[in-house]
Amino acid sequence: GNSVTQMEGPVTLSEEAFLTINCTYTATGYPSLFWYVQYPGEGLQLLLKATKADDKGSNKGFEATYRKETTSFHLEKGSVQVSDSAVYFCALRGVTGRRALTFGSGTRLQVQP
Amino acid sequence: KAGVTQTPRYLIKTRGQQVTLSCSPISGHRSVSWYQQTPGQGLQFLFEYFSETQRNKGNFPGRFSGRQFSNSRSEMNVSTLELGDSALYLCASSFFWTEGSTDTQYFGPGTRLTVL
Numbered sequence: 001g002n003s004v005t006q007m008e009g010p011v012t013l014s015e016e017a018f019l020t021i022n023c024t025y026t027a028t029g030y031p032s033l034f035w036y037v038q039y040p041g042e043g044l045q046l047l048l049k050a051t052k053a054d055d056k057g058s059n060k061g062f063e064a065t066y067r068k069e070t071t072s073f074h075l076e077k078g079s080v081q082v083s084d085s086a087v088y089f090c091a092l093r094g095v096t097g098r099r100a101l102t103f104g105s106g107t108r109l110q111v112q113p
Numbered sequence: 114k115a116g117v118t119q120t121p122r123y124l125i126k127t128r129g130q131q132v133t134l135s136c137s138p139i140s141g142h143r144s145v146s147w148y149q150q151t152p153g154q155g156l157q158f159l160f161e162y163f164s165e166t167q168r169n170k171g172n173f174p175g176r177f178s179g180r181q182f183s184n185s186r187s188e189m190n191v192s193t194l195e196l197g198d199s200a201l202y203l204c205a206s207s208f209f210w211t212e213g214s215t216d217t218q219y220f221g222p223g224t225r226l227t228v229l
């Protein structure tokens with residue numbers, strides 16, 4: 001079945017530091033890949049997505065590239081802000097069978113001023 | 114364009130009771146999915162509805178049920194509540210439901226259910 005593995009958190013960074021959150025997946029074929037962000041007390045917000053190999057999703061300074069050869073979709077940002085403090089979820093959606101999103105366990109990011 | 118709305122935002126129930134949660138999708142979206150989020154199990158898929166028909170179901174007991182109305186609004190029901198049902202229940206909508214589609218699911222703010 002489908003699965004997503006994310007790096008354990010929390011990740012604590014100083015403002016303006018470089019961010020990487022690792023995400024690898026297991027799935028049949030070419031799933032769509034997503035990063036969602038959850039701020040305290042809120043639901044999930046779509047951050048970015050990629051639907052085929054070598055696609056790069058980007059939004060609000062965050063980027064992730066769909067790497068089929070390494071089955072990875074790592075999230076990066078060049079300079080984090082305090083306002084980026086949240087929980088980040090990597091997810092995939094298969095193209096056959098059940099279309100439900102399969103989520104990783106989430107990575108909490110804490111950015112200190 | 115209004116986002117996904119969920120009501121109520123917070124609920125407190127006692128064991129054995131039942132509860133109904135409501136979700137209104139983004140205008141024009143016809144597919145609604147439900148997820149349960151808990152600290153221990155993370156985010157787990159409950160079910161997905163499209164055109165008033167359940168299309169997919171996750172691995173939850175029969176106490177969890179749902180339905181979708183002709184205007185695409187959806188409700189989920191949990192009967193005979195257990196302490197372990199305390200969770201954030203998230204609804205997500207997307208435009209359509211077809212095999213192989215890559216449409217995005219957009220989430221609502223969730224309903225926080227506490228079972229005492």
